Amino acid sequence: MPEAVETLDGWYCLHDFRQVDWTAWKLASEEERKQALKELDELLSGWEEVESNKNGSVGFYQIIGQKADLLFMNLRPTMEELTELETAFNKTKMAEFLIPAYSFVSVVELSTYMAKGKDPDTDPEIQARLKPILPKWDHICFYPMDRKRESDNNWFMEEKDERGRLMYEHGMTGRKYAGKVRQIITGSIGFDDWEWGVTLYAHDMLQFKKLIYEMRFDEVSARFAEFGEFFVGHRKSKDDVEKIMDV
């Protein structure tokens, strides 16, 4: 029987998508709005501090399209810390105006199909990939995905060497986009409704389309990939919040 590939697992990850309740926001008093902005600023400052202490990472994005308006992405060494920060966020004044749109719970994951005999606990490159500081690139693309389990195309019935071959081919396509697209793959089997989360960063949004289209022709995607909803957007800093929320 095919055997599972060992995974290396790093920081836990929460993608928290929100929709702005513009009607409620416009109806709120000046004072309430000020308080909400202040609390969100404090929250983002606190998350940035965690990142500068290398105990996690944070990304804040404005999402285009009707599925969501904002994305708060946080990474932490434990799932409990993510639960706590989510609860703290929900208790803020601003959360009264930010309606949950979608969330994804996962953990940064590297498979070991192409392991090079390095010690993952000490190798600095592997450690940096397992505990990533989110790229400060302008654009983000996120989607969840599965590997198919159909009779002819069942990923989990393929031998490990064959899966390794397919992943190698996948990696070669990805490498063509070095400097253009960066990927963070998070595993979510047992944590969320899909098996993996794909978070991509680019300087030029068109590169998302080019990469994902090219990968569609890789055997591993063509035969075995199934995709959830796509979310795309732009990186924002806490200094952009006032402009975004200005009415």
Ligand code: VOV
């Ligand atoms: C910049 C693009 C890029 C690059 C360089 C890249 C490389 C690599 C390598 C080398 C490896 C294997 C080792 C590891 O690191 O885990 C992976 C792993 C993985 N990938 Fe990937 N991927 C990219 C990009 C990339 C995209 C765009 C997608 C979505 C697929 C698509 O069709 O839309 C994806 C998916 C995955 C998944 C789901 C896994 C885990 C599969 C598993 O069964 O374990 N990935 N990926």
